Amino acid sequence: MTGELSETPTTSEFTSDEMMTVAASRSLHDESVCFVGIGLPSTAANLARRTHAPELVLIYESGTLGTKPRRLPLSIGDGVLAETADSVVGVPEIFNYWLQPGRVDVGFLGGAQVDRYGNINTTVIGDDYEDPKVRLPGAGGAPEIATSCGEVLIVMRHSPRAFVPDVDFITSVGYGRDGAARARLGLPGRGPVKVITDLGVLRPDEGTNELTLTGLAPGVEVEQVRAATGWPLRVAEELGVQQPPTDRELRILRELKATVGNGESS
Amino acid sequence: MARILQLDTAVAELVNDGDTVALEGFTHLIPMAAGHEIIRAGRRDLTLCRMTPDVVYDQLIGAGCARKLVFSWGGNPGVGSLHRFRDAIQHSWPVPLEIEEHSHAGMANRYVAGASGLPFAVLRGYAGTDLPEHTDTISTVRCPFTGEELAAVAALNPDVGIIHAQRADRAGNVQFWGITGVQKETVLASARSLVTVEEMVDELPEQPGAVVLPSWAVTAVAEVPGGAHPSYAQGYSERDNAYYQDWDAISRDRDRFREWLDSEIHEPERSAR
Numbered sequence: 420m421t422g423e424l425s426e427t428p429t430t431s432e433f434t435s436d437e438m439m440t441v442a443a444s445r446s447l448h449d450e451s452v453c454f455v456g457i458g459l460p461s462t463a464a465n466l467a468r469r470t471h472a473p474e475l476v477l478i479y480e481s482g483t484l485g486t487k488p489r490r491l492p493l494s495i496g497d498g499v500l501a502e503t504a505d506s507v508v509g510v511p512e513i514f515n516y517w518l519q520p521g522r523v524d525v526g527f528l529g530g531a532q533v534d535r536y537g538n539i540n541t542t543v544i545g546d547d548y549e550d551p552k553v554r555l556p557g558a559g560g561a562p563e564i565a566t567s568c569g570e571v572l573i574v575m576r577h578s579p580r581a582f583v584p585d586v587d588f589i590t591s592v593g594y595g596r597d598g599a600a601r602a603r604l605g606l607p608g609r610g611p612v613k614v615i616t617d618l619g620v621l622r623p624d625e626g627t628n629e630l631t632l633t634g635l636a637p638g639v640e641v642e643q644v645r646a647a648t649g650w651p652l653r654v655a656e657e658l659g660v661q662q663p664p665t666d667r668e669l670r671i672l673r674e675l676k677a678t679v680g681n682g683e684s685s
Numbered sequence: 686m687a688r689i690l691q692l693d694t695a696v697a698e699l700v701n702d703g704d705t706v707a708l709e710g711f712t713h714l715i716p717m718a719a720g721h722e723i724i725r726a727g728r729r730d731l732t733l734c735r736m737t738p739d740v741v742y743d744q745l746i747g748a749g750c751a752r753k754l755v756f757s758w759g760g761n762p763g764v765g766s767l768h769r770f771r772d773a774i775q776h777s778w779p780v781p782l783e784i785e786e787h788s789h790a791g792m793a794n795r796y797v798a799g800a801s802g803l804p805f806a807v808l809r810g811y812a813g814t815d816l817p818e819h820t821d822t823i824s825t826v827r828c829p830f831t832g833e834e835l836a837a838v839a840a841l842n843p844d845v846g847i848i849h850a851q852r853a854d855r856a857g858n859v860q861f862w863g864i865t866g867v868q869k870e871t872v873l874a875s876a877r878s879l880v881t882v883e884e885m886v887d888e889l890p891e892q893p894g895a896v897v898l899p900s901w902a903v904t905a906v907a908e909v910p911g912g913a914h915p916s917y918a919q920g921y922s923e924r925d926n927a928y929y930q931d932w933d934a935i936s937r938d939r940d941r942f943r944e945w946l947d948s949e950i951h952e953p954e955r956s957a958r
Contacts, residue, residue, distance in 0.1 A: 457763065480789060481711050481864045493926060494762040496712020498919050501863045507894060510711055510736065510867045511797045514790035519809050538813075542786070548819050554774045556766070558788040559737075559758035562814045592813025604812050 428663040435617035436576075437672060438636050440466065441664040442615050443527070443574050451524040452476040454564050457495050459574050460527030462675060465491060469671050478523060480560040482508045490678035514560070518567050521607050526568030528611075529575050531555050532586045535629050535650045537573065537593025537611035539565070540586035548588065558590050565591035570612045577616040577647040584650040594628035601628075618644045619661070624653070634659040687857025687903040692881060692912075695905045696722040699877050700731075703752075704844040707734040707796075707875065708741065710916060711866030712762055716849040717741045718912035719881050724748040724950050734843055736792045736867060737762070740915070740932050743769040746782060747942050748950070753783040755841070757792040764929050768936040778939065786820055791838045795822070796867050798840035799874025810836040846875030849913045850898075851920060852889060853882045857900035860889045863919030865896050872898055881909040883921045 436459075443463035447453055449472040455464045461479075465488065468475050476485050481495045485505030492500050501507045508516070517523065531553075532540040541561060545552035565571055571593075575581055585596065593611045594601045601610050614621040620634035632644055633655040645652050664672070690698070700706060700723055708716045720741035723731075734755040735742055739762060745751055747769030759770050773782035787795070794806035807826060817823040822839040848868040850861035859880045861868065872878040880898070885908045889897070915928035935941050 481713070482866070483864070493924070494712045496762070496864050496866075496916075498713070498863065498917060498924070501713075501919065507864060509865050509869065509896075510789065511793040511870060514793055515797075515808070519790070542815070548815075551775065554771050556760035557756065557758045557786055558814070558816065560789040562788040562812075562816065563790040563808075563810050566812050567809065589813060589815045595813055600813055606812055607809075 426665050426667065429666045429669050431666070431669065433664050433669055435636060437664060437669065438661065439574065439576075439615055439617045440672060441668050442620065442661055443572060444470065444668070446572055446613060446615065447472050447475055447525060450474045450476075452478065452522060454478050454480070454518065454523045454526045454560075454568055456480075456527055456529070457492065459529070462491060462672070463574070464527070465675055466668065466672050469675070470668060478513070478517065480510070480513055482510055482513045484508060484517065491675055493679060514563060518560075518563055521567060521569065523567065524569040526564035526571045528561055528564060528571055528573050528591060530561075530590065532581055532583050533573060533575055533614065534583050534586045534593070536595060536598045537614065537623060537628070537630055538586050538589045538595065539573065539591040539593065540588045542588040542590045544587055546587060561591040565593070565610070566606045566608055568608050570609045573611050573614040575614065575616055577618040577644065579647060579649045582648045582650070594623060598628040618647060622655075629653065631655050632658065634661055636661050637663050687880075687900045687906045689855070689857060689885070690905045690907050692718060692722050692907040692909050693726070695879050695907045696726050699845050699879050699905060700726065700728055701844075702728055703730045704728075705732040705734060706845045706847065707841070707843040707871050708847045709735060709866060709868050709871040710849060710913070711737060711864055712739075713864040713866070713916060714849045714861060714868065714918055715739070715741060715913050715916035716847045716881055717914060717916065718909045719847045719849070719879060720745055721950055724750060724946070734841060736789055738767065738770065740767075740929060743767040743932070743936055746770050746773050747779070747936065748946055749779040751782060752780070753785065755785040755787075757787045757789045761929055761932060763926070764933050768933070769942060772939070785822060786816060787823065787838065788816065791823065791836070792841070793867050793870075795838045795841035796870035796874050798838070799842040800870040803840060805837045805839050807835050807837055812836070841874060843871070843875040844877060846871040846878045847881075848872060848878075849881045849909075849918065851883050851918050852886055853880065853906045853908075854886055854889050857903055857906045858889060859898040859903055859906065860892060860895050862892050862895035869896050869898065872903060877904045879905045879907065881907050881912040883910055883912070883918050884908070
């Protein structure tokens with residue numbers, strides 16, 4: 420009954436992180452299968468299931484297939500994921516039977532660094548792997564999510580330290596060091612189709628695969644995005660502006676965030 | 686048949702200095718108490734294997750038990766970095782830590798090969814990444830039927846595999862359920878195995894979806910209620926999220942970490958278990 424009103428952009432205040440989460444959520448199509456990591460991707464996927472994509476299938480690398488958590492899980496091994504799953508399988512099975520053959524449509528990735536060709540680094544900061552400036556957590560499931568999912572969405576906060584010309588280490592391949600390596604490798608998945616940030620959206624250029632600014636978050640100027648990007652950022656001829664969250668999206672997102680860490684709220 | 690032992694006896698008998706040891710658990714059923722017993726026993730020069738080294742590996746590394754870490758993701762889940770792990774890699778404190786790094790898919794397949802008695806496993810993995818340059822146990826193999834080039838990873842066969850399970854019966858048959866990770870493969874890939882359990886029962890009840898490891902495939906079982914704390918055992922306990930958050934501050938500082946070791950691991954009444 421509140422349908423029509425609630426689908427109009429909100430007039431209330433919202434944060435850039437909320438905009439980023441809503442934009443990520445809107446990128447997920449109903450009835451598709453999504454490989455989800457903890458944090459913002461998990462929030463976005465669960466928001467999508469509660470708004471426009473109720474039949475979205477969520478898979479977490481802990482082995483939970485088709486999970487429908489009643490609250491946001493705190494970790495990929497949260498009990499609520501197992502209790503509400505269609506099936507719980509072992510970790511070798513999730514990678515070998517479910518991810519590897521191409522059964523997953525969308526993978527969500529983030530990292531410490533992303534470069535102009537959508538390559539991601541979650542391994543080390545610095546030139547020397549043996550003696551890194553900063554040791555990061557490592558690969559996890561990401562290298563094979565990046566190659567085996569039908570497409571990849573990258574979600575990261577924009578900063579010159581994170582958006583670098585060349586990543587220090589390729590943990591998960593986008594389009595490779597030269598923008599063409601992905602095609603040479605003959606990988607099954609398309610690779611990153613969109614990078615969603617707190618300032619807007621970048622997409623790979625159709626010819627060169629270089630990440631190009633195609634959309635701005637509400638109230639953000641192109642120069643702000645350029646200043647937060649470590650390479651000379653190209654801007655698409657047709658530059659869109661993201662629709663602000665609707666009242667409904669904001670309400671459901673905030674309710675979801677409030678459930679993190681509460682035992683069994685349903 | 687599995688022997689039913691006290692935890693301290695089991696660790697003393699099964700884990701030797703210099704061994705390759707895997708304490709597995711994928712955010713659920715993590716054998717924390719067994720890890721603490723290894724610290725208490727003063728084991729050194731271990732090669733520690735784990736897909737997701739988290740707080741208990743941070744503790745083992747900070748206590749100087751490990752020479753090498755074989756892993757695919759090292760972090761404090763839901764909180765951030767592992768500071769003892771970082772300190773060991775970046776500053777060799779308290780001892781240098783060598784690393785051997787994989788993806789989850791690669792590590793899972795290494796255990797599968799180990800459990801299957803094969804020298805390596807095949808997967809579509811690591812394409813386009815820098816990992817194979819730095820990790821000797823990643824290579825490629827050509828399919829003899831199609832000619833396709835695929836990733837190959839060396840089998841992982843630890844000297845000792847350690848897991849935590851919900852239940853065992855008095856004959857040592859082990860049952861666990863919920864998120865079961867790579868624990869079955871770990872036990873089957875290892876030369877020796879230790880399973881800590883929440884509860885010993887006369888007979889294992891029906892439990893849909895449970896993994897059962899028969900007694901003859903396990904070396905030792907020890908009853909350790911709460912042995913997965915601060916992780917959880919589905920049906921028995923909830924995850925102690927505050928512990929993971931508190932660990933961040935304790936582990937950032939070498940002195941605070943030493944105090945933690947003294948009070949939580951080496952205190953006499955704790956080692957009496």
